[in-house]
Amino acid sequence: MRVHYNYLGDQFASFNEYLPDLQALVASGEFTLGPYVDKFEKKFADYIGVKHVISTNNGTDALILSLKAVNTKPGDEVITVANTFIATAGAIVAVGAKPVFVDCDNRFSIAVNQIENAITPKTKAIIPVHWAGCPADICGVLSIANKHNIPVIEDACPAVGAQVNGQFVGSFGKVNAFSMHPLKPLNVMGDGGMIATNDDEIANWLKLYRNHGLSDRNHVTLWGVNARLQPFQAVIGTKLIDQMESLIQIRNQFARQLDKGLADLPQFVSIPERPAEMREVYQLYLITVKKRNELVVYLNQVGIEAKIHYPIPLHLQNAATQFGYKKGDFPIAEQQANDILTLPNHQYLTSAHIDYMIDQIHTFYKRDS
Numbered sequence: 001m002r003v004h005y006n007y008l009g010d011q012f013a014s015f016n017e018y019l020p021d022l023q024a025l026v027a028s029g030e031f032t033l034g035p036y037v038d039k040f041e042k043k044f045a046d047y048i049g050v051k052h053v054i055s056t057n058n059g060t061d062a063l064i065l066s067l068k069a070v071n072t073k074p075g076d077e078v079i080t081v082a083n084t085f086i087a088t089a090g091a092i093v094a095v096g097a098k099p100v101f102v103d104c105d106n107r108f109s110i111a112v113n114q115i116e117n118a119i120t121p122k123t124k125a126i127i128p129v130h131w132a133g134c135p136a137d138i139c140g141v142l143s144i145a146n147k148h149n150i151p152v153i154e155d156a157c158p159a160v161g162a163q164v165n166g167q168f169v170g171s172f173g174k175v176n177a178f179s180m181h182p183l184k185p186l187n188v189m190g191d192g193g194m195i196a197t198n199d200d201e202i203a204n205w206l207k208l209y210r211n212h213g214l215s216d217r218n219h220v221t222l223w224g225v226n227a228r229l230q231p232f233q234a235v236i237g238t239k240l241i242d243q244m245e246s247l248i249q250i251r252n253q254f255a256r257q258l259d260k261g262l263a264d265l266p267q268f269v270s271i272p273e274r275p276a277e278m279r280e281v282y283q284l285y286l287i288t289v290k291k292r293n294e295l296v297v298y299l300n301q302v303g304i305e306a307k308i309h310y311p312i313p314l315h316l317q318n319a320a321t322q323f324g325y326k327k328g329d330f331p332i333a334e335q336q337a338n339d340i341l342t343l344p345n346h347q348y349l350t351s352a353h354i355d356y357m358i359d360q361i362h363t364f365y366k367r368d369s
């Protein structure tokens with residue numbers, strides 16, 4: 001049996017269903033912003049319950065623009081978590097600020113009890129990451145941030161649809177970023193991103209900034225960039241929002257099956273806590289395991305596309321040398337980097353695929369013990 005990690009071939013096998021909407025787009029000639037982008041933004045804002053959505057050409061730009069929207073400048077510091085995709089820290093560096101890392105908790109998210117120690121007079125923002133579709137303790141982050149009057153930017157790039165107490169992530173912070181990269185829960189046929197905010201002034205600034213600062217064809221209000229979402233991707237995204245709830249349900253069902261099937265291996269497999277108030281969307285199904293590297297090789301050999309996200313935490317990446325971090329600074333993130341394992345979990349698998357993964361993991365540890 002093969003258990004694929006990448007499901008895009010299955011997802012877009014029936015491309016014909018997108019054709020009528022794409023033909024309408026082509027007939028309209030509305031290829032930069034325009035009604036298809038407006039429609040997508042409105043639909044996504046309604047889905048997650050925010051006042052404004054400003055789409056961008058990818059999630060990294062959504063983060064960069066969010067940082068700029070809270071006035072992050074060269075020399076500022078921005079607090080974030082040590083295990084995330086490089087783009088979280090890359091966006092901070094792109095606006096000239098310094099990423100200040102904090103260790104992880106046992107759910108692979110920012111350790112809230114360590115944020116306060118990282119705050120200095122230079123701290124401009126805090127970016128919790130809803131890593132791999134698993135909500136960070138956003139209420140804990142907000143209570144510290146509010147106490148110090150520091151804006152929170154949620155990196156909800158991998159987490160469209162995740163919730164805390166029934167509220168969508170990406171609707172808690174002052175200005176929040178999402179990605180529609182092909183392997184994110186809400187994906188398009190290429191790159192795409194969104195920024196969500198309830199702040200009217202920030203929304204107006206973002207709409208101008210992402211489009212050269214143009215208030216109309218002939219008037220430039222401020223210096224901006226071109227960070228526009230392609231209308232083609234807006235058409236795809238608009239259609240896919242309708243499928244979010246069913247895909248989240250399927251992924252949660254498979255995650256429960258995996259959690260249950262692996263629960264009798266506590267000496268080898270640690271399943272993160274799943275607090276009842278948090279709805280995950282499982283961009284990735286993450287656990288930590290003993291003999292991780294050998295297990296990945298074994299699973300790949302038996303047809304299961306297991307992966308590692310990520311083997312090197314951000315503070316130990318070569319690019320981060322300039323910030324002076326060293327091995328041992330964030331022991332939990334470093335331990336997780338050694339032990340973390342990603343198993344495929346998506347809506348194009350079946351319960352038989354999940355059972356196969358559970359069986360193969362049992363076989364590996366039986367063989368090895």
Ligand SMILES: Cc1ncc(COP(=O)(O)O)c(C=O)c1O
Pocket residue numbers: 058059060061084085087088129131155157158178179180181191192193
């Ligand atoms: C946590 C996180 N932040 C930022 C990004 C950047 O998104 P994009 O690839 O759309 O630029 C990603 C995904 O790639 C991500 O997982």
